[in-house]
Amino acid sequence: MELETLLLSRIQFAANISFHILFPTITIALGWVLLFFKLRYNRTGEERWMEAYRFWVKIFALSFAMGVVSGITMSFQFGTNWPGFMEKVGNIAGPLLAYEIMTAFFLEAVFLGIMLFGFSRVPNWLHTLATFLVAFGTMMSAFWIIVLNSWMHTPQGFEMIDGVAHATDWSAIIFNPSMPYRFTHMVLASFLTVSFLIAGVSAFRWLIGGRTEGVRVALKTAVIGAALLIPVQIFVGDMHGLNTKEYQPAKVAAMEGNWETDTGVPLVLFAIPDEEARENRFEIGIPKLASFILTHDWNGEVKGLNDFVTEDGEVLHPRVSPVFWSFRVMVGTGLLMLLVSWTATYMIMRRKRGVEGLPKPMLYALVGMSFSGWLATLAGWYTTEIGRQPWLVHGVLSTKEAVADVPAPLVLSTLIAYLAVYAALLLAYIFVIFYLARKAARGEEIGTRVAPSPAAAPKAMPAE
């Protein structure tokens, strides 16, 4: 019974946070991309930049709304399902969450109104400033949350008094060892997600005949942006992995599917990890490569999972399969992104043909990759978060200590309700994005929130 509540609560939290992270992943970077469009427009005065801005600001608004409402859910779930978390580490998590809510949330929410609807109501500089503040706010929001999340992986700067964590050094807490890597990795993930989304939707519009200047600049910006960022991301991801090896070796062992501590460990490309027998089946690997990647020495020693089982048989490493597989999904998607974005960039650059240089199959590939960023981001988060188990705060608080004593059927019923709502909304979200794209391709004006009607005709404009 207790176990069921724990498992169901974990699934519910995972479902909620997975749904939530989809939308910040888009808004974190899209805010800056919109600022880029706006600044280009301010500088050149070319209408095509504003055209791109006007289309993508709608997607931003939609994503933002989805992010806000699913984010509210998160702040309640700490209490409804995980009261032990705040009771034990609330003195540290509290201020970080507070800063997230205060600085970022409000900055976004209030200036968003001006950014979305204020273009003709406020001076141009204020509209540009609002765009900047929304982008900045979203980024700060990500910063504080990543600080807290990283602290849960690599906690420091605190002391335990009567079983409750008390902060001793805030700069150590904020700049905890995994934070710089995780934050950079996430921000880059966001930019890549947005690049592929913009590239995919623009390619879609291009294919169905909406070949405007706005589509052209958006597609080109996105493809070249992706091509520039993906190698940086692979590099940062590798550094993040090395950092994880130092602080959470059990996670890395699960990612690599490495059971026994050894030297000259092979890089496992494919295997089916068998948790019962504690070994891999059908393993295909490249000899010594894992040792080389992780220690930069062909014969370096790499810790295996069996080192994380206590003498009385308690397993202190995560379940291997989910970590092992989600890591491979992330890396695989990343490599595919590299291939597609570099090929597309080459085609655009070749003899300076621009977007016309993209053949149809490439355009279809870009459409197919529209949400590849989501896939990679989720897979990456699953790797790191499932990899943190059985800890909620590494070495400080275990997940099962923190869970609420809510009856399992109650958790199950709310879980089903959340999942149904999320599935419906996700479908609606994707449907609406492509619907807007189709509408824009037909040259119809979109985004007026209110259909003009005779009754609404006598508009009392505010005195200005």
Place this chain on the structure above:
Amino acid sequence: MHYFGDPAIWLPFVFAALMGVSILIYVVLDGFDLGVGVLFPLAEDDEKDRMIASIGPFWDANETWLVLAVGLLLVAFPSAHGTILTALYLPVAIMLIGLILRGVAFEFRAKAPAPHKRLWNNAFFAGSLMTSLSQGFMLGMYVMGLEWTWLNVAFALLTAVFLTVGYSFIGATWVIHKTSEALQIKAVEWAKGGIWGLVLGIAAISLATPFVSARIFDKWFSWPEALYLAPLPILSAILVFWLWSMLRRMPHPEDRRSWQPFAAATALWVMAFGGMAYSFYPYVVPEQLTIYDAASAPESLFIILIGTCIVLPTIMGYTVLSYVIFRGKATELRYD
């Protein structure tokens, strides 16, 4: 003696006050836009568009006050956050799903193809209704001490209805202020119908509160404490009377005084809330946990307070700014 006194005493109080202010601002601001959602089925299609336009630039900033309020509960009174939200597990889940539905319906109804618009209108109404009802239910359960007994649930169901009608009332006064002509006249009628929800809700909670706890009973009915509380019912009665007579004569020519019903409704809300805060202090979980028992460590609260002192005035400032920029009658909301 410290200059400010013992931080373990004044910090929890300051945070309780900040949380109280956030909840108050939330119930007024999101109260009106939830109320607009509850009133949705009563309006014609083109009126719906204008009602949406009247809350469009504000709703998500309004909702962030809820995040701030529950966030302050979470960070400043962690054990209370756990106790309250675990006890209210189901209504919280219903509210969250409601908030999700109405929040996204805003965006989808404007962007989805025309045939789907009706669907999103319904989602907006259903989400607003679920949110209002579950908030009213939680209010009732909270007043009754968070115990799941039949009597308490029955009472909470009653407060659920009253709060929903109360929200629709303040929503109607907002529509009066932000619209004109036929819709404004309609909104006056809605407000007349909704004011009773607010009055009955305040009455029900006022009647129940002192009988749940002897401590509150003493606070209300012993001399001279009764004196401190006396202005609240008297002022509230005057306000209700004033509102009622004002609504009977609405709308005035040239839209004069259209802001007054909303202002009066807000004042009524403030008083009801003030009464509750006065009664329950110093408890954050009624009769179980005081703000002093539930508070985080002073050094953590102090860190949060520094940020709050910088951020809160800024937030207030630009909240006002955005209401000023989008002042006047609601017009088409356009992305340009």
